[in-house]
Amino acid sequence: MASELLKGFRMLDLTDEKGAMCGKIFADLGAEVIKVEPPGGCSTRRIPPFLEDEVGPDRGLYFIAYQAGKKSVTANLDSGDGRAMVAELAKKCDFLVESFQLGYLDSIGLGYDALAELNPRLVYTSITPFGDKGPGKDYKWADIITWAAGGMMYLMGEEGKPPLEMALPQAGLHAGAEAAVSSLIAHYPRQSDGLGQRVVVNMQACIVWTLMNEQAMPILHGDHLRRSGVYVGSLGIRRKMVFRCKDGYISSVIGPGPTTKNLMDWVIEGGFGADWMKTKDWSSWTPGLFMKPTEDDLAHITDMEDRIEKFFLTMSKEEIYAQTLKRRLLLAPVATEADIARDVQLKARGYFVRVDHTDTVGRTLTMPGPFAKLSETPIEVNRRAPRLGEHNLEIYGELLGRSAEQIAELRAVGAI
Amino acid sequence: MSRYAFEGVHVLDFAWVGVGPISTKYLADNGADVIRVESVSRLDVLRIAPPWKDGQPGPNNSQFFASYNTSKKGITLDLGKPKARELILKLIPWADIVSESFTPKAMRNWGLDYEHLRKIKSDLIMFSTCMQGQTGPNAMYPGFGQLMAALCGFYYISGYGEGQPPAAPYGAYSDFIAPRFLTCALIAALDYKRRSGKGQYIDMSQYEAALHNLAPALIDYFATGKSLGPRGNASMRYAPHGAYRCADEGPEERWIAIAVGSDAEWQSMLTALGADTSDERFATALSRIENREPLDKFIGGLTRSQSAHDLTVRLQAAGVAAYPVQNCMDLHQDENLAAFDFWHWLEHKHMGPSSYEGLQHRLSRTPGELRSAAPVLGQHNEEVFRGMLGLTTEEIEQLTKENVIF
Numbered sequence: 001m002a003s004e005l006l007k008g009f010r011m012l013d014l015t016d017e018k019g020a021m022c023g024k025i026f027a028d029l030g031a032e033v034i035k036v037e038p039p040g041g042c043s044t045r046r047i048p049p050f051l052e053d054e055v056g057p058d059r060g061l062y063f064i065a066y067q068a069g070k071k072s073v074t075a076n077l078d079s080g081d082g083r084a085m086v087a088e089l090a091k092k093c094d095f096l097v098e099s100f101q102l103g104y105l106d107s108i109g110l111g112y113d114a115l116a117e118l119n120p121r122l123v124y125t126s127i128t129p130f131g132d133k134g135p136g137k138d139y140k141w142a143d144i145i146t147w148a149a150g151g152m153m154y155l156m157g158e159e160g161k162p163p164l165e166m167a168l169p170q171a172g173l174h175a176g177a178e179a180a181v182s183s184l185i186a187h188y189p190r191q192s193d194g195l196g197q198r199v200v201v202n203m204q205a206c207i208v209w210t211l212m213n214e215q216a217m218p219i220l221h222g223d224h225l226r227r228s229g230v231y232v233g234s235l236g237i238r239r240k241m242v243f244r245c246k247d248g249y250i251s252s253v254i255g256p257g258p259t260t261k262n263l264m265d266w267v268i269e270g271g272f273g274a275d276w277m278k279t280k281d282w283s284s285w286t287p288g289l290f291m292k293p294t295e296d297d298l299a300h301i302t303d304m305e306d307r308i309e310k311f312f313l314t315m316s317k318e319e320i321y322a323q324t325l326k327r328r329l330l331l332a333p334v335a336t337e338a339d340i341a342r343d344v345q346l347k348a349r350g351y352f353v354r355v356d357h358t359d360t361v362g363r364t365l366t367m368p369g370p371f372a373k374l375s376e377t378p379i380e381v382n383r384r385a386p387r388l389g390e391h392n393l394e395i396y397g398e399l400l401g402r403s404a405e406q407i408a409e410l411r412a413v414g415a416i
Numbered sequence: 417m418s419r420y421a422f423e424g425v426h427v428l429d430f431a432w433v434g435v436g437p438i439s440t441k442y443l444a445d446n447g448a449d450v451i452r453v454e455s456v457s458r459l460d461v462l463r464i465a466p467p468w469k470d471g472q473p474g475p476n477n478s479q480f481f482a483s484y485n486t487s488k489k490g491i492t493l494d495l496g497k498p499k500a501r502e503l504i505l506k507l508i509p510w511a512d513i514v515s516e517s518f519t520p521k522a523m524r525n526w527g528l529d530y531e532h533l534r535k536i537k538s539d540l541i542m543f544s545t546c547m548q549g550q551t552g553p554n555a556m557y558p559g560f561g562q563l564m565a566a567l568c569g570f571y572y573i574s575g576y577g578e579g580q581p582p583a584a585p586y587g588a589y590s591d592f593i594a595p596r597f598l599t600c601a602l603i604a605a606l607d608y609k610r611r612s613g614k615g616q617y618i619d620m621s622q623y624e625a626a627l628h629n630l631a632p633a634l635i636d637y638f639a640t641g642k643s644l645g646p647r648g649n650a651s652m653r654y655a656p657h658g659a660y661r662c663a664d665e666g667p668e669e670r671w672i673a674i675a676v677g678s679d680a681e682w683q684s685m686l687t688a689l690g691a692d693t694s695d696e697r698f699a700t701a702l703s704r705i706e707n708r709e710p711l712d713k714f715i716g717g718l719t720r721s722q723s724a725h726d727l728t729v730r731l732q733a734a735g736v737a738a739y740p741v742q743n744c745m746d747l748h749q750d751e752n753l754a755a756f757d758f759w760h761w762l763e764h765k766h767m768g769p770s771s772y773e774g775l776q777h778r779l780s781r782t783p784g785e786l787r788s789a790a791p792v793l794g795q796h797n798e799e800v801f802r803g804m805l806g807l808t809t810e811e812i813e814q815l816t817k818e819n820v821i822f
Contacts, residue, residue: 004608005601005604005605005608006604006607021628024628025597025600029600029601029604047653048652048653049632049636049652051636051639051640052639052640061632061633061635061636062632064632064635065631065632065635066631066632130752130756131752131753131755131756132756133755133756134751134752134753134754134755134756135751135752135755136732136739136751136752137752137755139732139737139739140732140735140736140737140738141737142654142657142675142677142737143675144649144651144654144657144658144673144675144737145673145674145675145737145738145739146739147673148659148671148672148673148739148740148741148742149673149739149740149742149750149752150742150747151742151743151744151746151747152585152586153659153673153741154671154741154742154743154744155585155586156574156583156584156585156586157576157583158576158583161576162648162649162658162659162660162661162671163659163671163741164574164575164576164583164648164649164659165649166570166573166574166585167573167574167633167644167645167646167647168573168629168630168632168633168644170629173593173628173629174592174593174596177593177596177597177600178596178776178777179777180596180600181442181596181599181600181603181777182776182777182779184599184600184603184604184607185421185422185442185446185603185779185782185784186421186779186781186782187603187607188421188422188603188606188607189418189421189781189782191607191610191611192418193418195781197779197780197781197782198779198780198781199777199778199779199780200777200778201776201777202756202758202776202777202778204750204752204753205753205756205758205773205774205775205776205777206776208747208753208758208773209592209773209776210585210587210589210592211586211587211744212434212480212586212587212588212591212592213462213465213466213467213479213480213483213587214586214587214744215483215744215747215748215771215773216467216479216480216483216770216771217466217467217744218744218745218748219467219748219770219771220466220467220468220469220470220471220479220770221466221467221468221471224743224744224745225586225744226743227583229581229583230581230582230583230584232586241562241584242566242571242581242582242584244581249571249581249582250566251562251563251565251566251571251584252563253559253560253562253563256464259558324557324558324559325554325556325557325558328558329558330558330559330560330563331563332559332563332564332566332567333566333567334566334571334572334582335566335567335568335569335571335572336569336572336643336645337569337572337630337633337634337636337637337643337644338637338643339569340567340568340569340627340630340634340637341634341637341638344552344553344554345548345549345552345553345554345555345557345623346623346624348551348552348553349549349551349552349621349624351621351624351627352634352638363639365635365638365639366634366635366638366639367631367634367635367638368624368627368628368630368631368634369624370624371597371601371620371624371625371628372597372598372601372618372619372620372621372624372625373549373550373618373619373620373621374601374605374616374617374618374619375530375616375617375618375619376605376608376614376615376616376617377605377608377616379601
């Protein structure tokens with residue numbers, strides 16, 4: 001059972017790793033998402049790691065995660081007949097999302113202009129690494145280079161060592177989600193005037209948007225942040241953000257406000273407070289990154305950070321986390337998958353869902369569930385990712401009216 | 417035909433900090449009439465956070481606040497005062513959407529929760545976004561997106577390797593994942609209302625949204641107990657893959673990110689670098705992946721004397737994925753962002769001209785835009801209290817004296 005929210009709307013998904021998240025969001029919202037794959041399978045089927053380290057077209061964890069909820073048809077875009085099938089599908093779809101090199105779909109007659117003529121309602125969304133106009137518009141892509149181009153890589157890592165990406169590449173996920181939002185923005189006016197439009201998503205811009213308040217710092221403060229490991233820093237001052245504890249790490253925000261006093265009270269209570277900490281007026285303490293700290297300030301900050309860490313080293317992540325609500329502290333454990341799987345809040349809200357994957361990997365899998373709770377039209381996460389061409393008969397047959405023989409013929413000539 | 421996608425959509429916006437305002441900003445930049453309800457007694461924390469114009473702190477001087485609140489109007493009302501809440505209730509019939517991002521119970525305590533408001537407007541759409549959702553034992557968890565990023569596991573998968581401390585992303589990373597999910601649900605709900613006449617309540621936990629960016633690791637853990645953990649820039653698919661140091665530019669270190677996915681690209685890369693190697697360890701894709709450390713050393717030796725920018729151009733011309741690792745000053749000069757018209761200088765009532773991040777996408781027929789700079793505190797009080805609610809000058813003066821309009 002799918003969500004009622006986008007029920008009745010249909011999306012044609014021609015994305016790879018640059019945009020799979022778009023169709024995933026649409027599927028969660030109840031749209032029928034038809035993934036078009038080459039007869040050899042979408043490249044995202046080959047992204048490692050694989051479930052239980054066993055390679056297979058349905059066993060890639062990226063594929064399982066981000067192609068869930070979608071249907072799969074095959075179409076050979078090198079074949080005239082294959083392209084014709086995709087054009088026919090596009091006529092019956094409300095949305096099309098793609099992430100090919102700029103100009104490729106145009107060159108095979110499946111560009112926006114061609115398809116809009118067949119289907120003026122179509123919202124056609126193209127995901128690009130660097131936009132469609134600049135010197136990088138045809139650039140070869142890998143997730144890490146947009147992470148670097150967008151500015152977040154520079155900020156991750158330690159001074160003197162290489163800058164970093166995360167162990168799970170993120171840029172394509174941001175762009176895919178932005179494609180979902182912008183497709184829906186285009187959808188809204190179309191509902192009243194019947195006209196679709198072309199949408200272009202810029203992945204690099206999506207990464208720039210993760211930088212929070214960094215972007216204007218050089219312009220307004222003449223300086224920018226540098227990667228500093230467990231600190232956040234720029235010239236002049238750095239602040240420790242991540243502290244060791246008994247069984248891992250704790251992330252903290254120690255800034256102006258009552259939560260800082262609460263933290264200091266706790267540290268003092270625990271026997272790790274210095275005298276100066278007991279008398280300080282914490283409610284007026286604002287050691288921001290761009291304040292000009294005195295020598296005393298710097299000495300105090302270092303002392304305070306040392307003492308907090310020594311205190312945290314006597315406790316586990318779970319113990320410390322349990323105090324955050326009680327004492328109103330701005331702290332969080334650096335959670336591992338195990339911590340997240342055990343989390344009481346996610347359990348109470350029934351967040352993780354069990355989805356039957358018997359036909360693909362021979363078992364049920366637990367996955368992240370609805371990304372929001374809607375009161376009238378709940379999001380449903382209950383369909384696994386499709387097998388290759390699993391819905392050829394259903395889509396080419398029922399939706400496009402082809403007989404079983406015709407579909408077999410299309411397969412025989414290599415169109416699908 | 418409307419110029420903007422959301423022309424005629426009305427949003428009464430109580431949301432503050434990051435996720436809520438970024439979500440309503442999508443609507444505002446696309447023509448929705450969004451009124452932010454703020455209070456001097458309870459300032460949006462972004463108004464008192466840097467960066468500030470001329471380095472001067474001040475509630476109307478923060479680019480942090482300004483960047484997330486373009487195209488919106490702003491009024492001041494102290495919701496702690498009953499008269500303020502009366503005025504809010506008078507605005508509800510105007511609102512298609514009400515948004516908020518306080519800790520759960522705030523709106524309830526003020527009688528401004530969904531159950532109350534839907535009695536005034538039965539097809540209202542309302543969203544609440546907070547760290548961990550409206551229900552559950554940790555619903556009242558105090559926090560910001562930076563902490564959520566740690567809770568979601570993003571810190572855990574950022575670092576040089578197992579046993580190394582986290583080298584986390586800067587800032588409230590999950591605050592830039594959640595808004596897209598929220599805005600998708602919101603627009604779909606808006607459209608659903610138009611088709612069905614029914615509004616609804618959206619309870620968004622930033623935790624539940626942001627975890628989707630870690631889904632493969634979570635699925636694997638549940639199924640097999642395996643943990644992803646930090647692994648530097650190592651890839652199971654590409655080698656070389658990572659950041660390589662290039663020639664310094666003055667005091668600035670320069671690095672280039674490179675990813676090579678095939679033997680053909682590997683050969684092209686060597687040619688572009690004017691290098692060659694007969695090292696067995698680098699002969700095939702698999703052997704390159706297995707010998708990552710010596711490979712990275714080898715490549716690093718070749719790139720160290722090169723300009724990151726020039727090397728990017730040469731490598732890309734040879735069909736190899738590469739781009740400089742950019743700091744945020746570079747971003748303001750990036751040719752691709754410029755060609756996409758990404759940076760905008762807007763005239764802010766107090767700050768004067770300042771630099772804003774633009775849109776991450778472009779629509780061909782009904783493009784959104786940064787229609788105006790963020791509002792100063794109470795910038796639209798006159799327009800809303802007199803123009804929309806019909807209050808007289810005397811009434812407005814009295815309410816101001818009583819710190820209701822405050």
